[in-house]
Amino acid sequence: xxxxxxxxQVPTDEGRFGPFGGRYVPETxxxxxxxxxxxxxxxxxxxxxxxxxxxYLESYVGRPTPLYFAARLxxxxxxxxIFLKREDLNHTGAHKINNCIGxxxxxxxxxxxxxxxxxGAGQHGVATATAAALFGLECxxxxxxxxxxxQRLNVFKMKALGSEVIAVQSGSQTLRDAxxxxxxxxxxxxxxxxxxxxxxxxxxxxPMIVRDFQSVIGRETKKQCLEQIGRLPDVVVACVGxxxxxxxxxxxxxxxxxxxxxGIEAGGRGLNRGDHAATLNYGQPGVLHGAFSFVLQDxxxxxxxxxxxxxxxxxxxxxxxxxxxxxxxxVRYGHVSDADALEAFRLCSRLEGILPxxxxxxxxxxxxxxxxxxxxxDAVVVCFSGRGDKxxxxxxxxxxxxxxxxHSD
Amino acid sequence: xxxxxxxxxxxxxxGRKAFIPFVTAGDPDSDATKQFVASLVDHGADLIEVGFxxxxxxxxGAVIQASYxxxxxxxxxxxxxxxxxxxxxxxxxxxxNRIPLIGMVSYTLVYxxxxxxxxxQAQKSGLSGAIVPDLPVEESDELCRQARKRDFKxxxxxxxxxxxxxxxxxxxxxxxxxxxxxxxxxxxxRATLPTELVEQLAWLRQxxxxxxxxxxxxxxxxxxxxxxxxxDGIIVGSAIVRLIEQAATCPVEQVAQAIGSFARSLADALNxxxxxxxx
Numbered sequence: 001x002x003x004x005x006x007x008x009q010v011p012t013d014e015g016r017f018g019p020f021g022g023r024y025v026p027e028t029x030x031x032x033x034x035x036x037x038x039x040x041x042x043x044x045x046x047x048x049x050x051x052x053x054x055x056y057l058e059s060y061v062g063r064p065t066p067l068y069f070a071a072r073l074x075x076x077x078x079x080x081x082i083f084l085k086r087e088d089l090n091h092t093g094a095h096k097i098n099n100c101i102g103x104x105x106x107x108x109x110x111x112x113x114x115x116x117x118x119x120g121a122g123q124h125g126v127a128t129a130t131a132a133a134l135f136g137l138e139c140x141x142x143x144x145x146x147x148x149x150x151q152r153l154n155v156f157k158m159k160a161l162g163s164e165v166i167a168v169q170s171g172s173q174t175l176r177d178a179x180x181x182x183x184x185x186x187x188x189x190x191x192x193x194x195x196x197x198x199x200x201x202x203x204x205x206x207p208m209i210v211r212d213f214q215s216v217i218g219r220e221t222k223k224q225c226l227e228q229i230g231r232l233p234d235v236v237v238a239c240v241g242x243x244x245x246x247x248x249x250x251x252x253x254x255x256x257x258x259x260x261x262x263g264i265e266a267g268g269r270g271l272n273r274g275d276h277a278a279t280l281n282y283g284q285p286g287v288l289h290g291a292f293s294f295v296l297q298d299x300x301x302x303x304x305x306x307x308x309x310x311x312x313x314x315x316x317x318x319x320x321x322x323x324x325x326x327x328x329x330x331v332r333y334g335h336v337s338d339a340d341a342l343e344a345f346r347l348c349s350r351l352e353g354i355l356p357x358x359x360x361x362x363x364x365x366x367x368x369x370x371x372x373x374x375x376x377x378d379a380v381v382v383c384f385s386g387r388g389d390k391x392x393x394x395x396x397x398x399x400x401x402x403x404x405x406x407h408s409d
Numbered sequence: 410x411x412x413x414x415x416x417x418x419x420x421x422x423x424g425r426k427a428f429i430p431f432v433t434a435g436d437p438d439s440d441a442t443k444q445f446v447a448s449l450v451d452h453g454a455d456l457i458e459v460g461f462x463x464x465x466x467x468x469x470g471a472v473i474q475a476s477y478x479x480x481x482x483x484x485x486x487x488x489x490x491x492x493x494x495x496x497x498x499x500x501x502x503x504x505x506n507r508i509p510l511i512g513m514v515s516y517t518l519v520y521x522x523x524x525x526x527x528x529x530q531a532q533k534s535g536l537s538g539a540i541v542p543d544l545p546v547e548e549s550d551e552l553c554r555q556a557r558k559r560d561f562k563x564x565x566x567x568x569x570x571x572x573x574x575x576x577x578x579x580x581x582x583x584x585x586x587x588x589x590x591x592x593x594x595x596x597x598x599r600a601t602l603p604t605e606l607v608e609q610l611a612w613l614r615q616x617x618x619x620x621x622x623x624x625x626x627x628x629x630x631x632x633x634x635x636x637x638x639x640x641d642g643i644i645v646g647s648a649i650v651r652l653i654e655q656a657a658t659c660p661v662e663q664v665a666q667a668i669g670s671f672a673r674s675l676a677d678a679l680n681x682x683x684x685x686x687x688x
Contacts, residue, residue, distance in 0.1 A: 014547065024516050024543045026468040027579070028590060031570035170474055176465060180474070183467045190570070287517035287543070288465060300487040301521030303464040 015204020094386030122154025199242025214248020427642025453676025498535025538562025
């Protein structure tokens with residue numbers, strides 16, 4: 001127990017998860033990070049803040065989300081029972097909103113009238129735009145030009161919600177460049193702006209704040225398991241890109257040593273550099289976006305290109321707490337290929353009537369593999385992080401079907 | 410004696426201010442970088458800051474990031490950067506005027522090479538110090554320790570939002586000079602300089618004997634004029650890299666000339682009674 005307890009008592013005051021985390025940012029940001037950390041700690045011990053946050057989770061986001069027994073997926077796997085923690089049923093269709101509501105409330109508390117965010121596929125951007133609309137905050141979302149082109153529906157949603165979308169032209173024109181630009185904006189605007197980062201990445205205190213706000217997933221899951229099966233699950237599986245849904249799911253289970261925790265990264269189309277996004281499996285320690293963690297990089301330390309069929313997993317870094325859990329052995333990290341994830345997308349849709357996000361599909365593959373190796377008395381929980389509507393265009397394209405925008409609606 | 414210390418001693422003795430231009434190693438290629446630096450030194454540069462291209466430089470503005478991307482797009486490796494710096498150090502006017510070269514490098518590149526190896530190789534290639542802009546003072550102990558062993562300078566940054574207690578700590582940890590950020594924000598060519606900077610420099614002056622050099626957003630001779638009475642030097646990055654951008658469409662010689670005349674306008678504004686060591 002002592003070992004796991006020490007795994008819970010992180011980060012340190014310096015923002016360290018073991019050797020990982022910390023702050024590797026220009027001096028210009030240190031003031032804002034210190035201010036954010038101090039305000040966050042005050043908010044944590046303020047019952048009014050906690051009540052307000054819980055009220056919005058319940059009446060606006062739709063929490064608690066169900067823990068659903070997936071009978072047909074269970075039969076298909078032919079072993080342990082598979083349960084889905086239905087984060088896809090949250091308002092805006094994924095777990096992202098949990099963090100955005102919490103951080104928007106923090107922005108209000110700090111009297112910052114403007115928020116900014118980065119987004120890859122647009123899910124975090126839409127969730128931030130939603131929270132900004134709800135609380136009357138000005139909102140600008142940085143999104144790579146390439147992603148703006150690929151995700152026109154989400155761009156439209158953000159604009160409809162009253163946010164401005166800024167297309168980032170630099171670098172690879174994807175998520176990592178959007179984060180670079182958002183950090184730059186924040187350096188020049190810290191006085192009136194809060195940066196709502198979308199995952200458990202970035203400099204301290206962001207990995208801690210996002211983990212804490214997402215931990216509602218794991219806490220509810222524990223409670224629901226006790227109610228439904230009378231004990232904790234045997235295995236919990238979640239996908240890992242930056243790692244926010246998995247951090248929120250795993251953290252409350254960390255000291256329950258009997259519960260096996262499995263994080264699944266994007267194996268992409270192969271294991272050559274540039275063909276996957278399995279950072280914890282194939283990356284090396286380094287600094288990206290202000291934190292020391294694992295990074296997919298070349299021999300010089302330059303960030304490597306990444307690929308995944310799932311835009312939400314397509315990131316060359318990973319949250320520092322995951323690096324810590326990997327090194328300690330508390331969480332096992334595997335990877336699942338594009339092809340297997342697409343197959344799970346089809347299977348889950350047909351057998352359960354639920355279209356999973358492609359990110360989630362990666363976790364479903366591993367859950368079915370593990371369930372097949374275990375007796376029917378065992379329980380495997382999947383963090384069902386988001387719904388798959390956003391991925392329909394991509395899946396159709398890969399199947400050779402044309403449902404492109406000009407034909408839709 | 411470290412070349413940076415020697416240079417500031419010399420400048421102080423002569424009542425002059427340091428003009429410190431920035432170039433990216435390898436943009437558009439290492440040979441062009443050599444020509445740009447030769448021109449800068451011919452036109453009044455006292456020290457040269459050399460950027461190590463990195464894929465995700467959060468501490469730099471869009472202009473410098475684009476410059477890094479151009480350099481990396483040709484497959485530039487860190488060893489090529491060190492080779493480029495060695496060639497800069499061998500330039501006749503760099504040698505004749507003992508112009509110190511200072512690296513600007515993101516921490517992950519230093520970490521990947523190994524802190525001690527990086528410092529050793531940097532020094533061997535001809536750098537006298539380095540700025541690691543994404544390494545705040547609380548993370549810089551090991552780098553400073555390795556650097557001190559070799560009399561290699563680690564120049565740290567203070568910003569307008571840095572609280573005074575913290576600024577004192579940064580000044581203590583810094584060596585070579587103290588890099589004072591002129592505006593809250595990232596590098597880029599700004600139209601005017603803020604006034605609160607004057608107060609901060611006056612206060613810092615009482616805290617440290619290190620030369621105080623101002624950077625971020627200096628792009629005009631007027632800025633240099635404004636700063637010469639309160640700072641010991643100015644760092645000019647984005648405004649020069651904007652000129653380097655044109656090397657994509659202009660002959661390198663022409664760009665080197667343009668950089669030279671821009672440098673001269675700033676150097677003369679900074680030190681009006683012309684007595685340039687480089688002629």
